[in-house]
Amino acid sequence: MISNYNGWANYETWNAALWVGNDQFLHNTAIACVQFCGDNETPWDKFVRCMMEGQVGKFLGQTGDGVEWNDINIDADEMNEMMAELAA
Numbered sequence: 001m002i003s004n005y006n007g008w009a010n011y012e013t014w015n016a017a018l019w020v021g022n023d024q025f026l027h028n029t030a031i032a033c034v035q036f037c038g039d040n041e042t043p044w045d046k047f048v049r050c051m052m053e054g055q056v057g058k059f060l061g062q063t064g065d066g067v068e069w070n071d072i073n074i075d076a077d078e079m080n081e082m083m084a085e086l087a088a
Helices: 011-022 024-036 043-052 054-060 076-087
Strands: none
Touching: 011 024, 011 076, 024 043, 024 076, 043 076
16 A cells, blocks of 8 residues: 555545544445445445435535445555454
């Protein structure tokens, strides 16, 4: 892994991880996504789906800094690793 922004792949990944790690609702949602993701999706995929669809997505489709959860620049592998550590 090449760290380019505060130890993360890029700004978008760092920003998403910062919010997930420091907002209780997002933190708890990330842990639930690790615990309850299906065989056909990763915890990060499930988290993005939860944040972007339905009632939640109308209000939480992005971080407080404006990075959308489904931003293609977010490194999904890094986010899955970070979420697994939260749930451990």
